[in-house]
Amino acid sequence: MPLLSAPEAIRGPFSVRYQFPYASKGQVIGLLGGSFDPAHEGHAHITREALKRFGLDRVWWLVSPGNPLKTRGPAPLADRVARARQVMHHPRVEVTDIEAHLGTRYTAQTIARLQAIYPQVRFVWLMGADNMAQFHLWQDWRGIMQSVPVGVLARPGQRISARMSRAAALYAPYRIAGRYGQLLAHAEAPAWSFVNVPMNDASSTAIRAKGNWSTQAG
Numbered sequence: 001m002p003l004l005s006a007p008e009a010i011r012g013p014f015s016v017r018y019q020f021p022y023a024s025k026g027q028v029i030g031l032l033g034g035s036f037d038p039a040h041e042g043h044a045h046i047t048r049e050a051l052k053r054f055g056l057d058r059v060w061w062l063v064s065p066g067n068p069l070k071t072r073g074p075a076p077l078a079d080r081v082a083r084a085r086q087v088m089h090h091p092r093v094e095v096t097d098i099e100a101h102l103g104t105r106y107t108a109q110t111i112a113r114l115q116a117i118y119p120q121v122r123f124v125w126l127m128g129a130d131n132m133a134q135f136h137l138w139q140d141w142r143g144i145m146q147s148v149p150v151g152v153l154a155r156p157g158q159r160i161s162a163r164m165s166r167a168a169a170l171y172a173p174y175r176i177a178g179r180y181g182q183l184l185a186h187a188e189a190p191a192w193s194f195v196n197v198p199m200n201d202a203s204s205t206a207i208r209a210k211g212n213w214s215t216q217a218g
Contacts (some may be wrong), residue, residue: 021060021094025120030054030151032126033062033107037074039084047093048154049197052128053178054151055185059126061088061095062110074099108140111147124185125150129162129194136166145171149184152191162190162194 023029030050036043039061047059057093063081066074072179077097104110107125125148127135132152135141144150145167152162162168168175171190176183177196178211 009043022124023118028122030056030059030124031062031215033061033064035074036063036080039087045089049153050151053181055182055196058092062099065100090159106139108143123148127152129154131164133165145190148189149187150194152194153186154196173179
């Protein structure tokens with residue numbers, strides 16, 4: 001896995017403990033965050049679609065220490081990262097636990113830190129339509145919309161709720177039609193695009209309910 005020496009923004013003891021993913025000047029990197037508890041083919045599916053639909057050079061999975069909107073703690077981070085790397089095989093996708101090393105808890109904080117660390121890289125935040133439906137509950141969600149373009153991918157049963165969401169209504173003037181999604185990578189924020197993709201109804205919740213995720217937290 002190629003690594004980037006820690007830039008000046010993070011010199012010191014912190015950078016000795018963790019090396020950041022490689023990114024070259026001018027690249028457009030999609031960020032797909034979540035607890036991935038566990039990762040499944042649905043996550044991999046929307047990642048591959050995002051690479052195609054939004055003109056991205058790479059995608060980084062950000063396996064989070066925990067989801068602030070969920071009361072139940074996830075499985076141990078190392079287990080979730082290991083599972084994610086088993087599920088996601090693509091030369092332009094990298095699975096990371098970067099948030100644990102940044103010490104950030106919320107998406108807005110993570111994006112701000114990454115933009116400081118990689119000032120010559122363009123980031124696009126990626127999420128499923130289910131997250132778009134509740135996006136207005138995220139901390140500083142308006143700040144996220146103002147700082148990076150956002151790519152939304154349809155998930156089973158969430159197309160209508162996402163399009164009718166508070167975020168969709170407020171930022172309707174900045175929406176890029178799905179057929180022009182390739183423009184999102186170089187659009188100035190606020191900008192977002194919603195694309196319909198072939199459905200994959202895999203669900204972390206369903207996998208846990210079936211007992212197929214043996215390392216889940218108690």
